[in-house]
Amino acid sequence: MDTMTTILQPDHATIPGVSKPAKSRAARRVHGLSDRTIAWLFVAPTIALLLAINIFPLIWMIRLSFTNLNLSMSYLPLRFVGLDNFSDILNDEDVWLRLQTTAQFVISSVALQVVVGFGLALLINRQFRGHSFWTTIILLPMMLSPAVVGNFWTLLLQPQIGPFNHLISLFTGVPPSSFSMTGQVSLAPWTIVLVDTWMWAPYVMLICLAGLRSIPDYIYEAAEVDRASAWRQFWSITLPMTVPFLMLAVLFRAIENFKMFDMVNLLTSGGPGSTTELVSISLKRAAFEKWRTGYSSALAIILFVTVFGAANIYVKTLNKVKQR
Amino acid sequence: MRRLGWLRSTAASVVVAAAALGGLGGGQAAAQGKQLTLCWAAWDPANALVELGKDFTKQSGIEMKYEFVPWTSYADRFLNELNSHGKLCDLIIGDSQWIGGAAENKWYVKLNDFFDKEKISMDDFVSATVVGYSQWPKNTPNYWALPAMADAVGWTYRKDWFARPEIQSAFKAKYGRDLAPPKTYDELKQIGEFFQGREIDGKKVYGAYIFTERGSEGITMGVTNVLYNYGFAYDNPKKPYQMQGIVNSADAAKGLEFYKELYKCCTAPGMTNAYMQEGLDAFKSGQVAMQMNWFAFFPGLYKDPNVGGDKIGFFVNPAGPKGHFTQLGGQGISVVATSDHKDDALAYIKWFAQPAVQQKWWQIGGYSALKAVVDAPDFPKSAAFAPQFLESMGIVKDFWAEPSYAQLLLDMQKRVHDYVVADKGTAQQALDLLVKDWTKVFKEQGKEVASQ
Numbered sequence: 001m002d003t004m005t006t007i008l009q010p011d012h013a014t015i016p017g018v019s020k021p022a023k024s025r026a027a028r029r030v031h032g033l034s035d036r037t038i039a040w041l042f043v044a045p046t047i048a049l050l051l052a053i054n055i056f057p058l059i060w061m062i063r064l065s066f067t068n069l070n071l072s073m074s075y076l077p078l079r080f081v082g083l084d085n086f087s088d089i090l091n092d093e094d095v096w097l098r099l100q101t102t103a104q105f106v107i108s109s110v111a112l113q114v115v116v117g118f119g120l121a122l123l124i125n126r127q128f129r130g131h132s133f134w135t136t137i138i139l140l141p142m143m144l145s146p147a148v149v150g151n152f153w154t155l156l157l158q159p160q161i162g163p164f165n166h167l168i169s170l171f172t173g174v175p176p177s178s179f180s181m182t183g184q185v186s187l188a189p190w191t192i193v194l195v196d197t198w199m200w201a202p203y204v205m206l207i208c209l210a211g212l213r214s215i216p217d218y219i220y221e222a223a224e225v226d227r228a229s230a231w232r233q234f235w236s237i238t239l240p241m242t243v244p245f246l247m248l249a250v251l252f253r254a255i256e257n258f259k260m261f262d263m264v265n266l267l268t269s270g271g272p273g274s275t276t277e278l279v280s281i282s283l284k285r286a287a288f289e290k291w292r293t294g295y296s297s298a299l300a301i302i303l304f305v306t307v308f309g310a311a312n313i314y315v316k317t318l319n320k321v322k323q324r
Numbered sequence: 325m326r327r328l329g330w331l332r333s334t335a336a337s338v339v340v341a342a343a344a345l346g347g348l349g350g351g352q353a354a355a356q357g358k359q360l361t362l363c364w365a366a367w368d369p370a371n372a373l374v375e376l377g378k379d380f381t382k383q384s385g386i387e388m389k390y391e392f393v394p395w396t397s398y399a400d401r402f403l404n405e406l407n408s409h410g411k412l413c414d415l416i417i418g419d420s421q422w423i424g425g426a427a428e429n430k431w432y433v434k435l436n437d438f439f440d441k442e443k444i445s446m447d448d449f450v451s452a453t454v455v456g457y458s459q460w461p462k463n464t465p466n467y468w469a470l471p472a473m474a475d476a477v478g479w480t481y482r483k484d485w486f487a488r489p490e491i492q493s494a495f496k497a498k499y500g501r502d503l504a505p506p507k508t509y510d511e512l513k514q515i516g517e518f519f520q521g522r523e524i525d526g527k528k529v530y531g532a533y534i535f536t537e538r539g540s541e542g543i544t545m546g547v548t549n550v551l552y553n554y555g556f557a558y559d560n561p562k563k564p565y566q567m568q569g570i571v572n573s574a575d576a577a578k579g580l581e582f583y584k585e586l587y588k589c590c591t592a593p594g595m596t597n598a599y600m601q602e603g604l605d606a607f608k609s610g611q612v613a614m615q616m617n618w619f620a621f622f623p624g625l626y627k628d629p630n631v632g633g634d635k636i637g638f639f640v641n642p643a644g645p646k647g648h649f650t651q652l653g654g655q656g657i658s659v660v661a662t663s664d665h666k667d668d669a670l671a672y673i674k675w676f677a678q679p680a681v682q683q684k685w686w687q688i689g690g691y692s693a694l695k696a697v698v699d700a701p702d703f704p705k706s707a708a709f710a711p712q713f714l715e716s717m718g719i720v721k722d723f724w725a726e727p728s729y730a731q732l733l734l735d736m737q738k739r740v741h742d743y744v745v746a747d748k749g750t751a752q753q754a755l756d757l758l759v760k761d762w763t764k765v766f767k768e769q770g771k772e773v774a775s776q
Binding site for chain 1: 399400403404407425428429430537538539592593594595596597611727728729730731734738741742743745746747748768769770
């Protein structure tokens with residue numbers, strides 16, 4: 001106690017210019033504050049930061065979405081265009097195609113990640129030799145940056161020198177340089193699904209593992225007593241009890257994949273043509289390459305409302321599942 | 325406590341050492357306290373410019389700092405900087421297509437008064453570079469940049485392969501003519517087909533490397549080399565912005581079809597999203613017989629120990645049925661309007677415009693646009709690619725340089741890549757859609773677009 005006192009309250013008499021009365025004035029001021037004021041003082045910096053970097057830009061973006069602002073032509077007068085940007089977007093066939101591409105990507109990759117992630121969780125949930133080592137190995141991809149993953153897979157998938165094509169060739173006999181995973185219209189959409197699954201299935205595995213470990217052993221013991229087969233135990237105990245966790249994983253991954261940009265941009269740049277151009281890539285091109293600020297603000301709002309709406313519906317469903 | 329004491333003394337030593345090193349390195353400049361930041365793309369000529377800039381620092385005492393960004397993010401990065409009125413760059417070597425936006429948005433300092441005062445005449449520079457890099461509006465005496473780096477699309481080929489007797493005779497037997505650098509695109513395609521899949525020195529090689537990149541400007545900068553020569557133009561010269569029937573003429577569609585045929589018949593597998601660097605890699609690794617690329621890279625290729633010297637040859641972009649042109653590259657150097665060091669930046673431009681500096685610029689790997697350098701009698705012999713460069717600069721055409729160029733460029737990237745690489749629709753449909761896209765952009769810009 002003495003030591004603490006020494007550290008927190010050094011002997012002011014030994015420090016020139018600092019006297020005890022000054023300290024007691026400060027203490028009195030703090031003592032005069034109500035708990036509510038002190039709480040606000042603690043929260044205020046966070047709120048200020050949130051307002052500055054989240055709320056203000058959001059309001060500013062909503063304002064811009066009703067204008068014709070194009071930053072590459074900022075000399076043109078800024079005009080209020082009402083809902084023109086929104087109507088342009090909703091009537092643009094290309095935007096609908098990009099949304100379709102995004103939906104296909106989200107559904108395929110999340111479905112695959114759930115299957116692979118859940119399968120891995122079932123395997124890792126068993127105790128075996130080298131369990132920790134393999135868990136770490138499986139978790140490695142999700143610890144990498146998407147930029148690293150994009151570049152790394154670009155090399156792996158290179159038709160002439162990349163090992164992926166040679167591996168496929170080994171099993172199928174197809175010449176390695178006769179196909180390009182990122183350059184062919186028929187393969188590129190599956191390539192981005194494959195790479196995304198490679199990276200994020202471990203994340204789904206972690207969530208599922210938490211679900212599996214939360215199932216009490218006595219339920220399985222009771223099932224054993226009832227002579228339930230392993231298959232029956234899986235369908236009647238394991239799966240139903242991990243469904244809320246699976247749904248949570250689906251929610252997280254779906255939101256993330258809807259926003260997917262970096263990895264796909266590095267792998268295919270949205271190509272070949274526009275085959276893998278997700279709506280986030282279109283948004284980036286409209287905002288920071290074409291500089292159509294008004295238009296891209298409107299597109300961002302539409303996407304935000306879409307994700308927010310879908311996530312809300314999903315969360316309500318998730319709660320219903322949990323209540324059951 | 326002992327550990328903390330050790331940390332403190334170490335930190336102090338590091339600070340003292342850093343201060344000492346800083347003092348040694350930046351002596352003269354630090355004394356004068358002047359520094360300029362020059363922004364450009366990260367590529368071979370930028371390294372040459374760093375070397376050249378040492379002379380400027382020696383003469384003026386102004387230290388040069390450089391911001392070089394890879395080509396794929398060069399436009400994004402610096403247009404963002406200019407748009408946001410940032411102070412990162414005092415001088416910028418901006419792409420030719422930026423000039424319209426930079427002038428209209430007042431991102432660059434207008435240089436007319438400075439040129440008059442310093443007696444720098446634009447007549448002393450190659451006219452295509454003055455129009456391409458400096459003027460806005462085009463063909464008017466309003467100058468926003470000094471031509472800094474002349475450039476155009478050219479071709480390299482494996483001279484050693486072309487010279488082999490067995491290859492020569494096989495080619496002659498198949499096509500009834502000698503194997504030589506192509507003068508037309510039809511000849512180029514034949515040569516490409518001839519080399520495609522051929523085994524040379526035990527290695528499978530491919531016909532040609534062409535630009536196919538999707539994200540920035542690659543495929544547009546490639547396809548225009550063919551389109552111009554098949555009769556494509558950006559608009560009606562008599563009716564500005566009238567594109568219907570010009571951009572999407574039957575001839576232009578044939579040109580686009582040809583580029584796709586070239587891509588299908590003669591390129592290496594996987595070249596679906598390839599630009600400058602992929603071309604250099606393909607050529608340096610002995611994978612392709614011919615390579616489309618910018619002249620800026622040719623000094624480096626010529627010096628390459630594996631494929632340079634006697635093994636490499638150069639030729640001008642081949643002609644097509646409707647003309648003989650090539651895509652203009654290159655950039656001008658400008659003073660950024662928000663710079664706090666405009667006078668020093670102008671001093672740099674004054675220094676850079678001197679004939680002796682321009683001569684050295686060419687000698688160390690840059691491409692001068694000064695007539696005194698390129699029209700000198702010994703210029704064609706000064707480098708293996710100098711005659712082709714000179715000829716190319718006489719036949720260049722450039723993409724739109726409008727303030728909305730980025731939208732126009734990305735629209736073309738999409739339509740062309742969709743057709744050439746992704747096999748979507750026909751060439752005619754791709755160009756029809758392009759006219760529709762461009763019309764929309766110009767109308768948004770407030771331009772009158774005549775339909776016929």
